[in-house]
Amino acid sequence: MSSKRKWLLPLTLTVATAMVVSGCGGKDSAGGSITAGSASPKADAKPTEINIMSIYYQKEPPAADNAVITELEKRTNTKLKFTWVTPNSFTDKANVTLASGDLPDLMMVTDIGGATYRNMAKQGAFWDLTEMIKGYPNLMKFPEITFLNNKIDGKLYGVPRVRPTEGNAQPLIRADWLEKVNMKMPETPDDLYNVLKAFKASSPDGQKDTIGMSGYVNPNDMGQFGFIESTFTGTNGKFKAVNGKLENVLFLPEMKQSLEWFQKVYKEGLIPQDFALLKHNQAKDLVYAGKAGIFPDKPNQGTLNNKQVKEINPNAKPDFVWMPYMSGPTGKFASKGNGHFGVFVISKKVPEDKVKKLLDFLDYGATDDGYELTNYGIKDVHFTKQDNNYVLTDAAKNDPSFQFLQNIFSKYDKYSNVSTVGLTPEQMARDKKLIDQAAEVSIPNPTDGLISETATKMGSDYDKKIQDMKTKVIMGKASMTDWDKFVNDLKADTNYQKIQEEYNTEYQKRVSAK
Numbered sequence: 465m466s467s468k469r470k471w472l473l474p475l476t477l478t479v480a481t482a483m484v485v486s487g488c489g490g491k492d493s494a495g496g497s498i499t500a501g502s503a504s505p506k507a508d509a510k511p512t513e514i515n516i517m518s519i520y521y522q523k524e525p526p527a528a529d530n531a532v533i534t535e536l537e538k539r540t541n542t543k544l545k546f547t548w549v550t551p552n553s554f555t556d557k558a559n560v561t562l563a564s565g566d567l568p569d570l571m572m573v574t575d576i577g578g579a580t581y582r583n584m585a586k587q588g589a590f591w592d593l594t595e596m597i598k599g600y601p602n603l604m605k606f607p608e609i610t611f612l613n614n615k616i617d618g619k620l621y622g623v624p625r626v627r628p629t630e631g632n633a634q635p636l637i638r639a640d641w642l643e644k645v646n647m648k649m650p651e652t653p654d655d656l657y658n659v660l661k662a663f664k665a666s667s668p669d670g671q672k673d674t675i676g677m678s679g680y681v682n683p684n685d686m687g688q689f690g691f692i693e694s695t696f697t698g699t700n701g702k703f704k705a706v707n708g709k710l711e712n713v714l715f716l717p718e719m720k721q722s723l724e725w726f727q728k729v730y731k732e733g734l735i736p737q738d739f740a741l742l743k744h745n746q747a748k749d750l751v752y753a754g755k756a757g758i759f760p761d762k763p764n765q766g767t768l769n770n771k772q773v774k775e776i777n778p779n780a781k782p783d784f785v786w787m788p789y790m791s792g793p794t795g796k797f798a799s800k801g802n803g804h805f806g807v808f809v810i811s812k813k814v815p816e817d818k819v820k821k822l823l824d825f826l827d828y829g830a831t832d833d834g835y836e837l838t839n840y841g842i843k844d845v846h847f848t849k850q851d852n853n854y855v856l857t858d859a860a861k862n863d864p865s866f867q868f869l870q871n872i873f874s875k876y877d878k879y880s881n882v883s884t885v886g887l888t889p890e891q892m893a894r895d896k897k898l899i900d901q902a903a904e905v906s907i908p909n910p911t912d913g914l915i916s917e918t919a920t921k922m923g924s925d926y927d928k929k930i931q932d933m934k935t936k937v938i939m940g941k942a943s944m945t946d947w948d949k950f951v952n953d954l955k956a957d958t959n960y961q962k963i964q965e966e967y968n969t970e971y972q973k974r975v976s977a978k
Contacts, residue, residue, distance in 0.1 A: 509541055512821045515568035517547040517561065518871050519554045526865045532841050536869065539837070540825055565589075567811040570822055572872075573622060574806035576614060577915055581809075585621040590809040591819055594620045600823050602830035606876050610803035613913035618977055622807025623826050626874045630903045631763050631786075631881025632799040634691055635677070638757040639785040641668040652791050653695060653725050660734040660758070669754030669780055676734040678756035680742040681935060684927035688747065688760045689726070689739075691790070691799065696722035698794030701909035703967060708975065710910060710968050714930065714951060718793050723947065726938040740935045752776055762786075763895050764883040786895065788902035800906035802913070808872075829873025838873045841866040878903070914974065916966035922959055930954075 520526075525548035526533060537544055547568060549557045558573055559580050567589075573581050584590065597603055597620060606626045614624050635656070637649065645662040660676025667674040679688035686693050694700055696718040703710040713719055729735050736742055736750065750756045752772040759769065766784035773782040789798035808826065810819055828834045840847040846860035860866050882895045916923070933950050936942035954960050 511537070511541050511543045512818065512825075513543045513545070514570060514822065514825060515545045515547070516872065517549065517558075517568045517571045519551055519572060519574065520548045520868065520871055521551060522864055522868065526868045530865055530868065531845065532837060532866050532869060535842050536837060539833075540828055542825060562589075567809075567813070569814055569818070570808045570810060570826075572625070572806055572808055576622075576807060576913075577920070579920060582616055582915065585616050585619075585809075589812055590621045591812055591814070592619050592621060593623065593810070593823075594618075596819070597623065597823065600827040602827045602875070603823070605830065607803050609800070609908060609912075610876075612974075613802045614804060614807055615913065622809040623823070624804040625806050625808070626830075626876045627801060627803060627805050628876070628878055628880040629801040629803045629908075630798075630878060630899045630906060632801050633688060633760045633762060634789070634798060634902070635758050635787045636761050636763070636766050636769060636784045637787060638668070639783045640781050641757040644668045649785070649787060650790075653692060653722075656692075656790070657725070657729060657734070660729060661732070663757045664732075664734055668757065669777060671753060671755045674755050675736060675750070676729070676756065677758035677760075678736060678742075678747045678750040679760055680736075680739055680744060680747045681931065684924060684931055686931070686934065688744075689735075691760050692725065693719070693722045694799060695790040695792035695797050696725070698792060698797055698907070699910070700799045700907050701911055703909075703911050703964070705910045705971075710964065710971050712964050715955065720944070720947065721793065723934060723937050724944070727940065730938050731940065740939070748772075754780060762881045763898065764881050766895075767883045767887060786898055788898040789905050796905040798902040798906040800908040802909065826873070829869070830875045832875070834873050835875040838869040838875075839867065910971060911967050914967055914970040916963045916970070918959055918966055919963045923963060926954075926960055926963075 525546070533544060533546075536542070554572075555575050555578075558571070558575065559578065561567060561571065562573075562580050562584055575581065594615075603623060606624060607629060609629060610624045610626050611620060614620060614622060635650075637659075639649070641663055642649065642659070645659075645666050645668065647659055647662055650656040650659045656677075663676040664674055681687040681689060693713075697704060697713040697716055698718065699705070699713060702713060704713050704716070705711075726735075730737070730739075736747070736756075739747075748759065748769075751759045751769060752775075754773060754777050759765075761769075763786035766786060769784045770782045773780050789796045791797070810822055814822070829838065840854050840856070841860055843849070845857065846863075846866045847854045847856050849855070879896050879899055882892060882899060884892070887895070933942060933947065937944065937947050
């Protein structure tokens with residue numbers, strides 16, 4: 465692999481194809497219709513007032529005169545009023561708002577498995593959009609799994625915030641390190657082990673205490689190391705579909721094999737010895753410092769990793785390449801995402817004519833035109849066009865608030881997890897091919913969108929106990945005999961078994977409904 469790289473300017477965003485504005489298919493409703501790509505809706509129509517509750521990740525909410533929001537109001541003939549809530553308090557705020565019954569026109573719900581949301585949906589608090597949404601062509605471009613994972617008893621009670629299903633946390637490997645140790649991209653856990661050993665032994669960036677792979681675990685799961693566990697079990701999540709039924713992966717022999725693999729790499733110092741205590745940024749710092757050559761993440765994080773490594777070590781020539789899948793005991797595996805991050809619900813108190821206008825509004829957000837406004841802002845204010853490239857202006861660079869609409873509008877793009885910054889067209893094409901390879905073998909979590917009442921009440925406690933035992937086994941503080949006893953105790957635990965029974969009941973309903 466050549467070490468010569470031709471990088472795009474940092475603020476140049478490359479797209480693979482020209483943006484094509486598609487029709488929105490909006491319907492005449494109480495505020496007029498929206499035509500995608502038009503900045504001048506019906507002049508004689510009164511703007512539709514829309515109250516929206518949404519999350520925001522920036523340092524502070526946008527100002528009332530935010531230029532992009534004002535432009536959106538022009539294009540959609542709306543008057544928007546927002547309630548912005550921080551991520552740290554969003555779930556609590558959402559539950560309080562739901563319980564009050566005083567809902568905005570459009571309200572984001574991120575915890576779609578929460579009892580408050582699900583009970584209110586079943587009681588008729590929100591519009592049933594199952595059939596109505598079919599009249600909005602851009603929303604209907606969302607993949608089937610996106611809708612499936614958001615249904616309650618077969619009904620859709622919110623417009624999903626679509627996300628790509630491919631390009632999830634798999635190893636990002638420094639291909640330049642592979643060149644130095646004369647090895648190929650690993651395909652199996654055994655291959656990966658050998659690469660980790662070679663990285664540690666040769667310290668390609670010349671750093672003391674080099675390890676092979678950095679990562680961390682969460683209190684209730686394997687965190688960034690979860691891809692290895694899934695490679696062994698051949699499934700995504702805690703259950704595996706076998707002959708039409710769900711089996712708990714904890715009881716599979718492959719789970720024990722994955723722990724034995726982790727025991728080995730931990731004992732040989734190929735992963736951080738304090739992995740159980742590391743936070744995300746601390747684990748990434750080992751990568752940036754050139755002390756680890758692998759970090760499991762999405763492919764679009766590779767360019768950031770390259771940049772950070774270069775800032776610390778200007779002589780380094782980092783080239784992080786994403787592994788689309790790994791091959792384990794049961795075959796090739798990649799994780800398929802659930803296709804969404806929450807939904808926007810519409811209160812049943814909203815008149816039907818206005819519901820159609822709200823769907824028009826969200827449908828516009830799923831067009832190429834709406835996507836452009838969401839991600840790049842206003843032409844000649846926040847970006848200019850050079851061929852098919854978006855070049856951000858100084859105004860955009862100094863004002864992150866121009867991207868606030870990303871918290872509301874979403875358009876399905878299979879390749880959203882491929883970076884559009886810092887890659888040559890050839891590298892972007894390479895990463896898109898990797899996404900295609902992952903799509904051929906990716907497996908969804910079979911319990912996504914399903915509910916176990918027992919898991920809702922007790923699942924978190926079980927998850928923490930299980931992860932605690934896994935960590936002890938990996939670090940040698942508990943033996944495999946201890947693990948076997950722990951698993952047998954769970955097999956005899958009535959409540960724990962009830963979780964599997966309840967998921968199976970819901971899973972059978974889903975299968976029979978297809």
